[in-house]
Amino acid sequence: MTVQWRKSSYSGGANDEQCVELGRLSPGIGVRDSKNPDGGHLTLTPAQFTDIIDQLKRRTER
Structure with a gap:
């Protein structure tokens, strides 16, 4: 199985130090x-991934 990795849409800026890619x-x-x-x-399982995203959203809303 070939994994197609996708870079975060937030990557590529001037401070491109924390970039992640996701793959199914x-x-x-x-x-x-x-x-x-x-x-x-x-x-990560889909549930774990969803949980992390939810936690990150809550963290940035502060």
Whole structure:
């Protein structure tokens, strides 16, 4: 299975230091550092991914 990684739409700015890419994997969603694509990835279930996104949204709303 070839994974198609997608870079965050927030990447590519002047301070492009914290970039992530997402990929659909058979066990869930892969998350990796776009600056180090061969450095491995974190695999999350869809529920875990949703939970992290919800937590990040709450954190930025403060």
